[in-house]
Amino acid sequence: MSASTSHTFTTPDRPLTWLITGCSSGIGLSLARHAIANGHRLIATSRNPARTPELVKEIEEATNTAGSNRWLTLDVDHPTAAADLVHKLEVDEGITIDVLVNNAGFAVLQTVERAREADARAQMETLYFGPLRLMQAVLPHMRRRRFGVVVYVSTGAGLEARPSMALYGSAKAAGDALIKTLAREVAPFNVRAFYVSLGSFQTNMPSAVQIGKPNATVNINDGTEEGVDDYKGGIADQIMSFMQSGGQAASAEGDPAKVARAIFELASATGIGRGREAEVLLPLGRDAGVRVHEVRDKLDHAMEVFGDVCNHVGVDDEWVGRQ
Known part of the structure; x- marks a missing residue:
């Protein structure tokens, strides 16, 4: 899928500064390590860095000629956290954010009929509004400098329906739409945007999966016996049981390090990304x-x-x- 634009993009021949959310594990951590290993500067973030002191130490003590690496606290759900963090870096400290990677997330699984509105709002807060606020915080700086890259780490469930993943998939699909529109809007400023549709990879994503509690206001008067669920044994139920048991982690064949390399190369216009700067969708995984x-x-x-x-x-x- 190519961006419908005739704009030619350029990338500075220098180390870039990356701001990555959700670095405490999985794709975020792999990408953080890959960026540092390739001589770039990293601003890693997570909701609670105190939970991963060994990773914070690893990142902040990594040798990097591009500048000191940082690990900062960022709760993407907080309404002012994104603006506060970007202002601190860009304005107060003069740190240029070249690449923003929206990676933080979690998943709530439940059927549409039984899903709670609170869970739907929580998914949208983390997977849509949080990234939106970060984009709005960094874009004025990128636009003025006439360079920047915005990445949204998404999922195949946002491309096409997966039973039990309606809340997660729809929130991610909203993020995909945001990026597709953004890519068209900022191309004239030499700012790029793309989203990554991921399959199953050997990460701790299953630990970030929650099985949403059924909405108590539905299925009360459907004529069935108490405790009987028509969805029992169906595909949605099978997927939820599979994810809850850790089956995805055991069966996933995807390599997070290779995902990190692909994202890195497209964002930095190197390797597989050279000459493909106008691409807006990067699917990864069979x-x-x-x-x-x-x-x-x-x-x-x-x-x-x-x-x-x-x-x-x-x-x-x-x-x-x-x-």
């Missing part, structure tokens, strides 16, 4: 590839079935639908 093809096939099918109707609903068109 199961993410399956989701991409599902989306393509579904759109093609919709046009095969409804293409005539789609193209004949103008004011002056003759209705072509079957009577």
Whole structure:
């Protein structure tokens, strides 16, 4: 998927400063290490750095000629945390943020019917509003400097439906839409944006998965016996049980280090990213590839079935639908 723009992007020939959220594990930690190993400067963040003192020490003591690495506290859910952090770095300390990677997240799994609104709002806060606030905080600086890269780490569940992942997938899909729009808006300023649709990887993501408590206001008068759930044993239930048991971690074949390298190279316009700076979607993982093809096939099918109707609903068109 290429950005529909004729803009030519340039990347400074110097070490970049990366601000990455959710660095305490998984993809965030792998990317943090990869950026440092390749001579770039890192501003790592997590909600509670005190929980991972050994990682904080590793990052902050890593040798880096580009400047000292930092590990800072950032709760992306807090309404002013993003603006406060970026102001501290950019204005108070004069640190240029070249690459923003929105990676922090968690997942709540539950069927649509039984999902609680509180869980839906929590997903949107972390996976959509938090990244939005960070983008809005860094973009004025990137725009003035005429360079910057914004990355949103997403999921194949945001591309195509996965039973039980409606809250997680829809919040991620909202983030995807945000990035797709942003990429078009900021291209004239030599600022790039892309999202990464991930499949299953050998990370601790399963530990960040929560099985949402059923909404107590639904399924009360559906005529079934108390405790009987029509979804029991269905695909959504199977996925939730699989994730809760740690099955994904055991079966995942994806390598977080290779994910980190792919994201790094596209953001820094090196390796696989050289000459592909206008790309907006980076799918990673065989199961993410399956989701991409599902989306393509579904759109093609919709046009095969409804293409005539789609193209004949103008004011002056003759209705072509079957009577």
